[in-house]
Amino acid sequence: MKKIKVLALCAIVAGVITSCQKDEITNDAQPEALELSKDLQDKMLAAGVNPSNAFIKDMVNPLTGDSDQMVVSGDITMFLNTLESDGYALGDTEDGNKQYRTNNLVSSGNRTIDILGFTGSCCALSSRMQTGLQWAVNNYNRINTTLNFRLTFGTNFQAADMVVYDNGQGGQGGSAGFPEGGRPFKFIQILSGMANASNNVNEHVIGHEIGHALGFRHTDYARRRCGGANEGTAGVGAINIPGTPSANQWGQSGLDSGSLMISCFDGSEDGEFSNFDIVALEFLY
Template sequence: MLKKAAVLAVSCGALLVGCGTDPEMENQEIIANLVEAGYQADDIKVVDGAVYAGRDAHVTLEASREMLQAGEGTEEQYRTNNLINTSVVTTICINPTAQFNRYANLSAGLDLAIENYNQRNLAIRFVRGPATGCTANIAAKTAGGTGGSAGFPSGGLPYGTINIGTGLNKYSVDVNEHVITHELGHCIGFRHSDYYNRSISCGGSASNEGDAGIGAILIPGTPSTGTLGGSIMNSCFRSTETGEWSSSDITSLDYLY
């Protein structure tokens, strides 16, 4: 997720690859898969050896292959084809690093983001780790800059990492709550609510992330058009964010989980 009118280059962990594989070749395949799936080239970035689509969603090789297998989605918005398998995943533990915990507003924002989800009484529950009884885990790590990044579900499991910029610590706890809630939303399958025109929340010229083969599927009961401040899942955030769900966000959560 980006601060309005500012592009974030995040510093992420090393790309995980199998023995004997070439990370550069893997990235080339990921990019080729994304382009074939429908992403525009200028919405694909390689940062610190990892491929990002939509500017803040990390895409692994496995996930990029799933995009091609999933088939086409609609031309509307909100969720990916890939979701959490709630028959397997019921308790998702969010495990912040020691570095993450050193930033008071990031740490407080994580607690509030977890609360945001748990207040909805969903089929999945979030717990701040370390904890027992986890059926899936998401690491909460720090990154440079201001904003965050994550990825989409794969194999019925949530994406395993959120990266939150330490520059967010200078913003209110509510803004930190907003950004962390947003990145966790990607981990469980939510697209940007203004994916088709990022200028709605980011300003500047219109930019369309496209369907991308992962789906941009309108959730029943939600609007097909995004508005500034209308969703936690908008592409970019403002310094005035409250960190609370909009009515359409709540409809989306309740419908899916």
């Protein structure tokens, strides 16, 4: 059994990072992008997601054949129709401040999650991806939350609550969306280049994308891990989750570079939750 490595973390914050040494999603294909209106940009800010470099794209799910218009920002994908209806807006705390997470968490009745590692011909996870998925699920199941993941490998994606698959596109990383209707985001895409990454890095990337599918944000709105400029509070604030260290407005203190929800990775990750990742998960779930 792998041991959980205890590091320091700042918790979940609003903001999406799109460039670093090795981003959580690196795709060689150039999107056929549509420009976001000012209204959609404002709604992304209201959801705590930076609209810079975001685009709208028709995306076809290779498992279902369904096509949806998606808003893509880094490794975050959002259904356009949900965004238009303010379905991703952040929830208010009792004092009117914003939290670090989308209001669409997984409801109490949907926290036994059947998660499928897809092995069909079009989109099969490699051996290392499968191992990374197994380790990531073990990490979520061993902590004290109301979440219970039941992992299987196969092709019956229709019956699953969450499906992890290789989308056949180059690069390393992955993408996921946020919960809808009290259910976790169903389809988690892993880029095909992850077949060449270690088991630990697959564990990290897949665990990170599962975190998004449960409603979690990137930790480093200050972008310190990636060396980029501070994104500030994305217009909605960056309020600390109780029990976790806090960074000041400019992110000069309190950031945990070992958090699973850091926006990018460099290939040296061990795939484990930091101590305060666990605090944040146990607080929300």
